[in-house]
Amino acid sequence: MASPAPRYRYGPWHGGDDPLAAPPDLRAAIDELGREVMEGRSPRSALEELLRRGVRGTPGLDELTRRLWQRRSEIQRRHRLDGTLQEVRKLLEAALDAERRALFPDPSDDARFREAQLDALPAGTAAAVTELADYDWRSSEARQAYQRIQDLLGREMLESRFQGIKEAMRNTGPQDVARIREMLTDLNALLAAHARGDADVPRRFEEFMRRHGEFFPEQPQSVAELVDLLAARAAAAQRLLNSMTDEQRAELAQLAQQAFGDAGLAEQLAQLDAQLRGLRPGEDWTGSARFRGQQPMGLGEGAQAMADLAELDALAEQLSQSYPGARLEDIDLEALARQLGGDAAVDARRLAELERQFREQNLLERAPDGSLRLTPKALRRLGETALRQVIDRLRTRRGDRDSERAGAAGEPTGGSRPWQFGDTEPWDTPRTVRNAVLREAGEHPGRRGGRVRIDVADVEVVETEQRSRAAVALCVDTSWSMVQDGRWVPMKRTALALHHLVRTRYRNDALQLITFGRSAGTVDVGELTALEGAWEQGTNLHHALLLAGGHVRRHPDAQPVVLVVTDGEPTAHLEPDGEPVFNYPPMPRTLARTMAEVDALTRLGASITVFMLGEDPRLRAFVDLVARRSGGRVVEPGTDGLGAAVVADYLRTRRRRG
Template structure:
């Protein structure tokens, strides 16, 4: 609500809030949007395409661009299937038939020669409605009913002509007298003078203001400048021209001929023709040559037909805006007022929400531009995706009974919130408040008057002691991982483990290693955005070499190697750096791979293989690998991959400190 003071007595008038965004509207919830974008990115879609796909799809409570576009085309189709442009011609024919029948009824009982002559005149009227109306312009009607019907033709043509060029004039034109017709003619003359002056470039704001003071009632749009006036008039005039273009040649010629009888004043049609010429010159970019097929049963008059054509043009413009396919497109480009006119209030709300969503994703720093101008997920977005992935993993693990972290004190641990009595050898920080409290209570209980801290008073902060680990997560990125829908679970697993280590076990060192034809080390952002590539080869040998190098950099840490793969090794790395691929695997490939497993075993590394799928040859190989390296094999389903990897990491890194 907004409040406006409306009288000197400090009273206030309350009404709907209209000045900018609603301050009470709930903030845009980015969680679902980010997860949707993250899933698409991890599945191999670029961040820009993922954002565009989200906006096309929409969210749970907001229609997307595709739904809004579909509704636009439905609305367009309905306009064309329900209506036709014969309304004015049909109405004029009906009024003309009524006038002729009434006149003949009045002449029939009259035996005079004048009556017979008049009947002969009526029988000799030329073919065609427009020709007959023009021929009867000077006819002296005997029947009052006939005279009124003919006058209705003139008024109808004038009303339709004006309404086809001036939107919102229908009610003002319904009851008009001769003085009103003259007022319209003067307005048209002044309007054309103003437009001609504007076309020459010698018009002034004072001239426009004077025109609006004299004729503002004809312009409900309330334009503030000549430019705004021209915009409104040109759009309507172009729609009227497209309506004429959409008629058959016979209909078009007949209607053009009838317009000479608008309000019984040929000068009005001449002024409209001049107006159209001026507007064409001022706005050549409007669509003056288009047309649309109207094939329904509902006849539209000229004013209604022009409005229908304007609606069709507005629908086409909205469809282009919603497509976002032109250079520099933004959701802020969507004309919300036009969308509301065509599809209603809810469509306006949905489009505004989508624009807010896109803007907030950028403002919140979840998407950022790289040096080459492309979009990528920001570190903040990756953290949020990691939180979501880890949360899903932990939810899966809740139903499984696992080991607890030790709660013993340790210098490298994290506070648990509890304290414990100091013992010889403890190096933890003192809990000062509890130590002083113990000294005060002890002194008071013994009746002492001087507080002194003694050894039994000291309490230290209890921490969780965790062994420091160096972790190498090796993930298979061969094409089979993409082909068998294992790509996304693999990335979600890496995100979850990365989030766990960087937030809970910060002293651990994680290295992410991918292996296809060759292996590579990636950061979490690069792995998240990694696209699947058609490439043959599963070079576990190269991955283990990189894992070995990572573990050697951290000699004091517990070595942990986690391998996620769906195929046996089919490639190895030669000393010159060339990757050799062969299927079935070469003996040299298997030998080199197992040799690296042996090296890791000598380091005391814990090696766990997460075997995806039921490949028999892979099962035989990982069984050998487990026996040689003293490791173990886990065969999780895709839904349980993340929880299996995280659970194994926690199991292998737990260590209990002995006092």
């Protein structure tokens, strides 16, 4: 019986990460991180800078922060805080106009007395509303307008403290006001019991939510969650009041007594605010903001605006990553989506994923001193990129492909590698067929027998190596002029490219990286990549060639290759006691000691290639002398062509002597 065909369901996409979007380009991110490190940043600060700037197709933290501040500025620029007062004033004028229209045609003394009452009302809106609390309205239209004032005040006061109460208050009849009063009474009793630490608080909370859960669409699961929700909203309402003028605050305090025509409601809300302030003193109860727009906001809208401003501030702090132990996973993606839209949350999630991949894919590791550093895996990727750029430049410049044909004229190593475009090595037939069989078995698990089709991805070629070994010493100038004149990063990329070429294609060669400034030293590729430029006078080529000679002597069976990258003539040498001596202009003793090491390397069979950066006539005269004495040569590649020149010279020397 044939197995049933697989069934699929298709439906609309409702937000979140785009399922068809490409993942973050980790290789490009590593290259960018490596460039920052080579320029002198620590890996930690380089990673932070990368996340701040973003990667291709994903804006960084700086752009998200800019949009947060823009959103914050728009809220403050667009709005003003007297919306409730303005609405009350309009309703009051409508009520008085309707009442006067009803009284005007009545010739009775009662009508004239009522008109006198209206004419004697206080000038302030709140005082007038309070004065009319016991007035017996003749006009039904006026009575309804005044009732709308009371209902408006009640709704605004409640909405400023309960974010979801608007949905539960579609009507404001006497029964609704009674439900609200009952909810506030029970809520204050619950919070008082919670503050005392009563044992039955969980039971009372469940009973409270069963009876009044309609007022809390957030559906808190405990008293603590309920307090958190209410305290955040109450603090926003308090910050709203703090942002008003003294006159506005005084009017609202007086008008609060007329909320739903029940002075007790204001007292219950004041009791609730006091309890929340005691339970959550860490909320911002004293802050304020300046609103300078023309669009009026009511108390509910104003409290939401203050809550939005607080949320924007919290998001800005999360995006800054400036607090101890900060991680991008800390960003509240739901809040970010509320403030900036779903795309912003997707961007932040992609940046967090990029940071996580850096750690999980073993691209960054912690050094013994606690700092972050690039792992060998990351350095290999940087070297691969640097070498690829060198190869591309070699193709453009010369049209040859020597750098990719590692050992093509040599002997098989016993290993193989995946075929790449342009490879001319013979196929490793057994491995190629095995790859094809395994691939087809994975793609068609139920099929037996049949023909095996070989795909390009299955092909492996025989890996070869040159018959001779080389002892390579790459001596790079690390004096301050290299940093100052923009040669620091090209020098490091050159070392990375050469290191990667030797480690992957000429694994029998012995490569030694040597840096020289006031003195010289041997470094590994990771140390060189992370090396920071320092103010140091001195170009101690003498010491560097001493170390190069030691490297050559340790490998007597290998052909010596000495490559020197420098932008200045020797200005320092090493004394017999090991102390470096610097002088400018160079002392004859410095030049003599340097040339003695050139002669020593020549006797070992090494020809020295000097890659000269800069146009100093004294440097030109010196390197020409080195080339004549050693049988080497001078190359003037410029910073853009330095890597290609060094790699090409290394390959040329191997072919010539292999």
